[in-house]
Amino acid sequence: MADISKIRNFSIIAHIDHGKSTLADRLILRTGGLSEREMTHGQVLDNMEIEQERGITIKAQTVRLEWNGYELNLMDTPGHVDFAYEVSRSLAACEGALLVVDAAQGVEAQTLANVYQSIEHDHEIVPVINKIDLPAADPEGVRQEIEEIIGLDASEAVLASAKSGIGIDEVLQAIVDRIPPPKGDRDAPLKAMLVDSWYDPYLGVVILVRVIDGVLKKGQQVKFMQAGTTHLIDRVGCMRPKIEQLPELSAGEIGFITAQIKEVAETRVGDTITDAKRPAPAPLPGFKEVQPVVFCGLFPVDAADFEKLRESLYKLRLNDASFSFETESSAALGFGFRCGFLGLLHLEIIQERLTREYDLDLITTAPSVVYRMHLTHSKNEPAQVIELHNPADMPDPNRIEMIEEPWIEATIYTPDEYLGPILKLCQDRRGIQKNLTYVGTGAHQRAQVTYELPLNEVVFDFYDRLKSITRGYASFDYHQIGHREGDLVKMSILVNEEPVDALSMITHRGTAEARGRGMCERLKDLIPRHMFKIPIQAAIGGKVIARETISALRKDVTAKCYGGDATRKRKLLEKQKKGKARMREYGNVSIPQEAFIAALRMGDES
Numbered sequence: 001m002a003d004i005s006k007i008r009n010f011s012i013i014a015h016i017d018h019g020k021s022t023l024a025d026r027l028i029l030r031t032g033g034l035s036e037r038e039m040t041h042g043q044v045l046d047n048m049e050i051e052q053e054r055g056i057t058i059k060a061q062t063v064r065l066e067w068n069g070y071e072l073n074l075m076d077t078p079g080h081v082d083f084a085y086e087v088s089r090s091l092a093a094c095e096g097a098l099l100v101v102d103a104a105q106g107v108e109a110q111t112l113a114n115v116y117q118s119i120e121h122d123h124e125i126v127p128v129i130n131k132i133d134l135p136a137a138d139p140e141g142v143r144q145e146i147e148e149i150i151g152l153d154a155s156e157a158v159l160a161s162a163k164s165g166i167g168i169d170e171v172l173q174a175i176v177d178r179i180p181p182p183k184g185d186r187d188a189p190l191k192a193m194l195v196d197s198w199y200d201p202y203l204g205v206v207i208l209v210r211v212i213d214g215v216l217k218k219g220q221q222v223k224f225m226q227a228g229t230t231h232l233i234d235r236v237g238c239m240r241p242k243i244e245q246l247p248e249l250s251a252g253e254i255g256f257i258t259a260q261i262k263e264v265a266e267t268r269v270g271d272t273i274t275d276a277k278r279p280a281p282a283p284l285p286g287f288k289e290v291q292p293v294v295f296c297g298l299f300p301v302d303a304a305d306f307e308k309l310r311e312s313l314y315k316l317r318l319n320d321a322s323f324s325f326e327t328e329s330s331a332a333l334g335f336g337f338r339c340g341f342l343g344l345l346h347l348e349i350i351q352e353r354l355t356r357e358y359d360l361d362l363i364t365t366a367p368s369v370v371y372r373m374h375l376t377h378s379k380n381e382p383a384q385v386i387e388l389h390n391p392a393d394m395p396d397p398n399r400i401e402m403i404e405e406p407w408i409e410a411t412i413y414t415p416d417e418y419l420g421p422i423l424k425l426c427q428d429r430r431g432i433q434k435n436l437t438y439v440g441t442g443a444h445q446r447a448q449v450t451y452e453l454p455l456n457e458v459v460f461d462f463y464d465r466l467k468s469i470t471r472g473y474a475s476f477d478y479h480q481i482g483h484r485e486g487d488l489v490k491m492s493i494l495v496n497e498e499p500v501d502a503l504s505m506i507t508h509r510g511t512a513e514a515r516g517r518g519m520c521e522r523l524k525d526l527i528p529r530h531m532f533k534i535p536i537q538a539a540i541g542g543k544v545i546a547r548e549t550i551s552a553l554r555k556d557v558t559a560k561c562y563g564g565d566a567t568r569k570r571k572l573l574e575k576q577k578k579g580k581a582r583m584r585e586y587g588n589v590s591i592p593q594e595a596f597i598a599a600l601r602m603g604d605e606s
């Protein structure tokens with residue numbers, strides 16, 4: 001039976017490359033979870049292959065450590081804004097955090113965003129200044145920075161080198177001494193938070209839980225309060241990082257359960273698990289259903305790969321209930337899938353996994369957000385509000401009374417020197433500035449800007465633009481703030497008078513022309529010349545707003561004639577003319593696949 005006063009639950013927060021994974025591995029090594037040999041094989045918490053070898057999957061990122069009679073649960077958190085809700089649930093399962101800062105680099109942008117989230121969860125934060133073995137290390141300077149910029153007392157920051165194993169005992173001791181034990185009542189009715197879940201080929205769906213009150217045991221009948229389902233627990237355990245079964249998990253502990261659940265879609269992050277016979281009076285507060293917010297079409301470059309793509313999507317979904325897909329067909333791209341994601345990075349991850357792990361060549365259509373269309377009644381249908389995920393399904397414009405689009409509030413931290421370009425970027429994307437302040441002092445002062453932005457303007461390439469104009473030094477965070485009316489139109493792209501559905505998009509009327517022009521210009525360079533003239537047009541309804549023309553390729557058929565016979569030359573020219581006419585008649589333009597990808601990669605039009 002676990003003594004709650006001897007439990008410590010913590011996460012590690014760090015800027016990228018400051019040594020989070022190396023430190024985690026060191027802590028596991030020091031407390032006996034792994035041998036030195038296993039450790040030298042690679043980073044435990046980060047490395048997919050190694051994790052698979054041990055029968056645990058990439059998401060199994062919580063490790064239980066034993067140290068001087070204490071039970072330490074180290075919880076890894078996903079690091080990106082798209083998974084903000086998951087991050088927030090993981091943090092809610094801990095009482096403290098190690099803040100790892102590189103002794104040579106100092107506090108960086110991402111550290112700030114992470115640390116503020118941790119502070120919001122009332123975490124006790126233990127600063128660890130890592131990489132003190134480096135010649136360029138300046139632990140004193142970094143200590144000051146932590147105090148000035150973040151406002152944390154860093155006088156007792158632990159000095160460490162995860163790489164060479166310096167200061168590891170001190171880190172463990174600081175966790176025990178400074179992070180408070182969890183609070184909870186073992187005798188109260190069971191209340192456990194569903195922190196994460198993933199599919200394991202051997203165990204089925206594995207659920208990571210934090211027990212708040214009560215006890216979880218094998219053979220117990222439990223109820224998922226939000227989902228309204230009941231399940232019989234067949235395994236209870238923890239990761240050390242190898243899987244270990246336990247008799248129970250009690251108040252304050254973090255561990256996993258399995259209950260013969262087939263799909264992660266049945267488990268929702270943030271749900272409350274309680275005892276079916278003796279339920280808790282109320283679920284834990286703050287449950288939020290995650291909904292995909294960005295949609296796009298995924299099409300196989302080779303039509304023969306359609307089934308393979310379907311199978312791969314099914315496999316990925318086994319482990320990620322937050323993305324959705326349904327079949328879609330496009331005149332230009334053939335059969336594919338309309339997929340929904342939590343955000344752009346989520347989209348990129350899935351796309352990358354399909355390409356890399358499943359060896360698929362894909363075309364992705366322009367990402368779209370979910371619009372709310374207010375429609376007037378028509379002969380056959382009543383007035384109604386519909387949600388639109390795909391510009392291709394745009395209803396008859398005559399019936400559209402109003403379109404609402406989702407808005408977000410974005411917070412950006414940036415070194416002062418990049419502030420100008422960032423403000424311009426936000427302004428160009430219809431942003432409304434809400435706040436501008438400074439955090440920290442001296443050389444490391446950073447600006448904190450808050451903007452309200454239409455999500456539609458962010459899904460294209462906002463994040464990439466932000467990264468490039470700030471050389472990666474800005475950190476960006478957002479949350480949705482509801483829908484607002486927008487002056488939005490569907491822009492179609494016509495190639496040789498034919499609309500190309502895969503290139504159509506919904507855009508703000510004010511930016512439609514610039515966007516349309518940009519698209520036509522890019523397509524002009526991307527579509528090879530044909531035997532006939534090809535107009536490329538951007539249009540709103542019947543009105544053309546931009547146009548480019550690809551001139552015809554004049555095939556020099558007479559070259560073969562050695563300049564001699566004039567009649568023959570004339571005949572050939574006539575034949576060529578006819579051929580041209582036939583081609584035009586069919587309107588058959590071949591657009592290379594790369595053209596779609598490149599055309600949709602929005603450059604900055606302004």
Ligand SMILES: Nc1nc2c(ncn2[C@@H]2O[C@H](COP(=O)(O)OP(=O)(O)OP(=O)(O)O)[C@@H](O)[C@H]2O)c(=O)[nH]1
Nearest residue numbers: 014015016017018019020021022130131161162163
């Ligand atoms: N010299 C030195 N290098 C270190 C130390 N700790 C980590 N590193 C190196 O720093 C690099 C980044 O370390 P990681 O542990 O992967 O950093 P991370 O924060 O997990 O990075 P991400 O996983 O990319 O977020 C690696 O090359 C490590 O070997 C240290 O104490 N001293």
